[in-house]
Amino acid sequence: MIPDSHSALSGAEIPDDPRLMQAVQEYLAELEAGRRPNRREFLKRFPELQAPLAQCLDGLDFVHKAAAPGIRPETTTRDVVRMPGNGAGTPADAVPANPLGDFQIIREIGRGGMGIIYEAVQLSLGRRVALKVLPFAATLNPRHLLRFKNEAQAAAQLHHTNIVPVYYVGCERGVHFYAMQLIDG
């Protein structure tokens, strides 16, 4: 690890001006709402603070570029789970985003009580798996979600010749899924 050279970097002068904090927070709120604020226009509104504000925005842009939109926990899964279960406009069997995390979906191979099963490839290991996906609309109901997780956990703990092993349990963009050994035929 490279040691931080405090002295060499202390040139960053951040004025003690409450407007700076307000401006940076406003810009962050835009980013968190999933918008792309116009940086140049934004900076123009604060002529006296331009240099330090530009530095702070550079940092924020960097964090957000790395961290994707669903950065605040409150704005991701929780809100989805809390929404009333009308499901209008969300087809229950919409094909999930592909690839789903580490899994590239190839084709649908069946439907069970709790979700759709796909044949998929786990990209990092290059192996074929069966991927059980809880449809997005169904995640609106926390009880279904819990049942799905319990089922996956229970299956993962079982080691039996007639029961397929669970490799991975995950969630990507609100879609819950788990990967199992694929049995041909």
Next chain:
Amino acid sequence: MTAEQLISDARTGSAAALGSLLELYRNYLRLLARVEIGRRLQGKLDASDLVQDTFTEAHRNFGLFRGNAEPQLVSWLRQILAAKVANLVRHYFGTQGRDIRLEQDLARSIDNSSHALGGDLAASISSPSQAASRREQAVLLADALSRLPEDYRDVIVLRNLEGLTFPEIAKRMQRSQDSVEKLWLRGLARLRQVCGEAV
């Protein structure tokens, strides 16, 4: 040496290449471990130990890894780490008696931090040629954060990656809200400078 070159050298059996390769992701994994451990288990699990365990397993099982680019490797390392966290949590809660709510909260927070620090990943995997030519943003961010003074880094991680509010952060760090807000601004302003050094 790029990650892709190191992956290919490591595959031919070079232990040195594998060591250098994994080292590229130490900061990233430590950051992810830290966010995954979250506030509830802080002090009970150590992020550096988790990263070390993850490296040990990656060394042992590198033969199973099939990818050839950084995004796939990062995804693979993340899975190993997530499994380690899950096992430790199960162990910890196992000895304390079952608390379903805590486990659910933890599962949710693991999901969220993977989102937060892997959001770039899915996009890169879908275009392998592009992915090969640039580093994972989340890995670069973790490296830059590791070069910041600790209190600057803490505020950025808590605010921007764990999603706490400033009053919550102030309480957690036992400082005034005004002072954590100032640390945040200074950290953000410095982040680009320390990233500049990294590239």
